[in-house]
Amino acid sequence: MPYYRAVAHADAAAASTPERIGVLMVNLGTPDAPSYFAVQRYLRQFLGDRRVIETSRLIWLPLLYGVVLPFRPIRTARNYRKIWMSDGSPLAVYSRRLSAKIGAVLKARLGDGIRVELGMTYGNPSLAGAVTALAEQNAKKLLVLPLYPQYCSSTTGSVFDGTAKVLQRWRWLPETRFVNDYHRDPGYIDALTGSIENHWRQAGERSHLMFSYHGIPAAYVREGDPYQAQAETTTRLVVARLGLAAGDFSHCYQSRFGSVVWLQPYTEDTLKELSRRGLRKLTVVSPSFAVDCLETLEEVAIGYRAKFLEFGGEQLTLVPCLNDDDRHAEALADVVQRQLGGWFGQAPRMPR
Numbered sequence: 516m517p518y519y520r521a522v523a524h525a526d527a528a529a530a531s532t533p534e535r536i537g538v539l540m541v542n543l544g545t546p547d548a549p550s551y552f553a554v555q556r557y558l559r560q561f562l563g564d565r566r567v568i569e570t571s572r573l574i575w576l577p578l579l580y581g582v583v584l585p586f587r588p589i590r591t592a593r594n595y596r597k598i599w600m601s602d603g604s605p606l607a608v609y610s611r612r613l614s615a616k617i618g619a620v621l622k623a624r625l626g627d628g629i630r631v632e633l634g635m636t637y638g639n640p641s642l643a644g645a646v647t648a649l650a651e652q653n654a655k656k657l658l659v660l661p662l663y664p665q666y667c668s669s670t671t672g673s674v675f676d677g678t679a680k681v682l683q684r685w686r687w688l689p690e691t692r693f694v695n696d697y698h699r700d701p702g703y704i705d706a707l708t709g710s711i712e713n714h715w716r717q718a719g720e721r722s723h724l725m726f727s728y729h730g731i732p733a734a735y736v737r738e739g740d741p742y743q744a745q746a747e748t749t750t751r752l753v754v755a756r757l758g759l760a761a762g763d764f765s766h767c768y769q770s771r772f773g774s775v776v777w778l779q780p781y782t783e784d785t786l787k788e789l790s791r792r793g794l795r796k797l798t799v800v801s802p803s804f805a806v807d808c809l810e811t812l813e814e815v816a817i818g819y820r821a822k823f824l825e826f827g828g829e830q831l832t833l834v835p836c837l838n839d840d841d842r843h844a845e846a847l848a849d850v851v852q853r854q855l856g857g858w859f860g861q862a863p864r865m866p867r
Contacts, residue, residue: 537654702846
């Protein structure tokens with residue numbers, strides 16, 4: 516059997532369909548069900564990634580298989596059951612809807628020469644399945660857009676690794692481009708700002724705004740990861756658009772795992788400090804997540820809300836992630852279209 520292989524049905528696709536550009540949307544992934552074994556399978560893949568856990572394999576793998584995987588899925592599956600939707604995990608549901616909307620926007624702008632597929636770094640739909648589906652539609656060029664506004668080695672880097680692993684044994688490789696981040700993209704900032712303003716309109720008032728980003732070990736930043744700087748830039752741009760004063764917002768990091776020092780201030784510590792200052796109403800937004808997921812719907816909207824009330828607060832509300840909002844789809848379609856310059860013979864014109 517040859518080491519390098521042809522993509523299944525690629526020749527048939529080339530004969531029967533025009534050459535296309537493939538856009539691969541990628542999100543982290545999710546268990547297939549809120550059950551012990553489904554969560555265990557997902558965590559085995561996720562926490563086994565060297566990009567996610569950089570600890571020596573000699574130290575980490577015995578902990579992973581001996582301590583984490585036997586016990587953590589019990590609690591994690593219980594948390595997933597709190598937020599599970601009729602169509603599946605929120606992350607999967609909203610990612611599918613968002614990808615479909617982006618595909619529709621791009622088709623309306625650029626015609627049938629663009630095809631969009633969704634893949635997950637861990638779990639289903641797989642990266643391999645998504646890339647193969649694009650090849651079978653005769654996509655000779657591939658643009659990869661990770662659904663992470665801020666670059667992080669643990670997330671964006673894993674998308675690069677996963678995509679490269681899929682392609683490494685293909686005999687013919689598509690011309691490939693990779694979007695690192697869109698943390699300061701004007702359309703993204705507009706959509707995020709508009710979502711916060713809409714949330715406040717529905718609430719009938721403004722309250723202190725907490726920007727709670729997913730955390731990473733502080734050592735990753737010391738070693739060159741730009742995630743913290745990009746998260747701070749996103750916060751600064753949104754704060755400027757909203758016209759907030761220094762005391763009107765906080766910037767912090769959630770979702771710690773393990774015993775190492777992560778980026779600070781921690782969200783729980785910030786909740787405690789805000790309650791000490793006498794703040795009783797709090798709005799939380801999580802700009803590092805493109806769509807709602809366990810970390811927003813369970814950790815923030817349920818867990819941190821309970822903590823804030825325990826500390827003496829009265830109300831904590833979560834601004835939904837941008838999810839499949841039309842402004843979000845338009846903004847990401849703009850990001851894609853800018854990256855396609857030259858693949859259409861000239862830089863595509865942006866709509867006014």
